[in-house]
Amino acid sequence: xxxxxxxEVAAKQIYSSISCTTLAPSFNKTIMTNPILPDFIxxxxxxxxxxxxNFYLDPQEAVAHAVxxxxxxxxxxxxxxxxxxxxxxxxxxxxxxxxxxxxxxxTKLYQQQFELNGVKISFYPAGHILGSxxxxxxxxxxxxxxxxxxxxxxxxxxxPIEFVQADVLITETTFADPSVSHPPAEEEIKKLNQIHNNIxxxxxxxxxxxxxxxxxxxxxxxxxxxxHHSIMPFVHLYENSGxxxxxxQPYDRKIMKQELQGNVYLVPxxxxxxxxxxxxxxxxxxxxxxxxxxxxGHSLYISDHVDWNGIIQTIEQVKPQEVWTLHGEGKYLKxxxxxxxxxxxxx
Ligand SMILES: [Zn+2]
Ligand SMILES: [Zn+2]
Numbered sequence: 001x002x003x004x005x006x007x008e009v010a011a012k013q014i015y016s017s018i019s020c021t022t023l024a025p026s027f028n029k030t031i032m033t034n035p036i037l038p039d040f041i042x043x044x045x046x047x048x049x050x051x052x053x054n055f056y057l058d059p060q061e062a063v064a065h066a067v068x069x070x071x072x073x074x075x076x077x078x079x080x081x082x083x084x085x086x087x088x089x090x091x092x093x094x095x096x097x098x099x100x101x102x103x104x105x106x107t108k109l110y111q112q113q114f115e116l117n118g119v120k121i122s123f124y125p126a127g128h129i130l131g132s133x134x135x136x137x138x139x140x141x142x143x144x145x146x147x148x149x150x151x152x153x154x155x156x157x158x159x160p161i162e163f164v165q166a167d168v169l170i171t172e173t174t175f176a177d178p179s180v181s182h183p184p185a186e187e188e189i190k191k192l193n194q195i196h197n198n199i200x201x202x203x204x205x206x207x208x209x210x211x212x213x214x215x216x217x218x219x220x221x222x223x224x225x226x227x228h229h230s231i232m233p234f235v236h237l238y239e240n241s242g243x244x245x246x247x248x249q250p251y252d253r254k255i256m257k258q259e260l261q262g263n264v265y266l267v268p269x270x271x272x273x274x275x276x277x278x279x280x281x282x283x284x285x286x287x288x289x290x291x292x293x294x295x296x297g298h299s300l301y302i303s304d305h306v307d308w309n310g311i312i313q314t315i316e317q318v319k320p321q322e323v324w325t326l327h328g329e330g331k332y333l334k335x336x337x338x339x340x341x342x343x344x345x346x347x
Pocket of ligand 1: 075
């Protein structure tokens with residue numbers, strides 16, 4: 001006991017002796033702050049895993065506890081037991097997977113905190129598609145933010161991105177290349193006004209299609225928008241969730257046959273690719289991939305992912321001490337921040 005007390009006194013003396021020197025803050029920091037856990041999230045063959053909370057983020061195969069950022073197929077698989085997600089993500093997954101969507105959904109509002117084995121979790125809007133969420137995880141005083149897919153650009157069909165500060169930013173880097181800059185979607189969509197023949201417009205059924213309907217309603221008022229039947233359920237789910245997309249109608253073969261101008265037929269990629277030699281229509285595909293822009297005749301360069309500037313802006317807002325990267329190329333970010341910021345490439 002005596003020894004212990006002695007030590008305490010000694011420690012106090014040391015502390016007071018350095019407390020007014022420049023050493024004091026770092027001394028303070030090393031004893032007060034928990035470190036970032038380098039293995040808090042690891043990339044396994046099943047997907048991103050948090051061993052501390054025993055859950056997966058967007059697992060690639062069915063697991064017991066899946067925290068799902070959004071309903072795109074490369075993030076949301078069927079057959080998980082518990083799925084933690086937003087309401088819109090649940091509705092999209094149930095439409096796609098029916099009874100195999102999950103044994104049990106635990107839907108959460110944005111910013112509604114819940115806990116898995118001591119890890120506090122909350123969702124923030126990611127601005128990617130309706131219901132898309134960034135996942136904030138807090139554990140032992142450290143905040144880890146997993147972005148899922150996200151974008152900063154205006155999109156009236158989903159919740160705008162909401163930034164939150166974190167110690168570790170785990171970001172997708174699909175387009176994290178300084179040479180990638182996405183043009184404004186409003187300008188891209190206006191290209192359709194220059195095409196007078198009927199158009200077959202290819203786009204992903206969930207998210208991109210609804211954004212295109214909304215953009216065309218606003219910027220291409222003379223076009224009649226016809227929607228492929230497989231896209232319609234997602235359109236209805238958007239509208240039932242309170243998103244108004246403007247004027248469109250389900251596809252009707254007669255209209256395209258009788259009127260050879262002024263129609264836009266919105267189809268999913270599979271249908272688009274199967275009509276490679278379609279006559280009397282101009283084929284246009286909407287994508288954020290630059291290499292798909294060439295040799296395709298017409299294309300719309302519209303992306304639902306952040307470009308280089310978007311990622312830099314995000315880092316400025318989130319103010320992380322470390323950035324961990326996923327999907328695509330982390331090497332440009334690593335070079336850009338060199339010794340200013342720790343950039344770790346997870347994939
Ligand atoms: Zn996505
Ligand atoms: Zn994705």
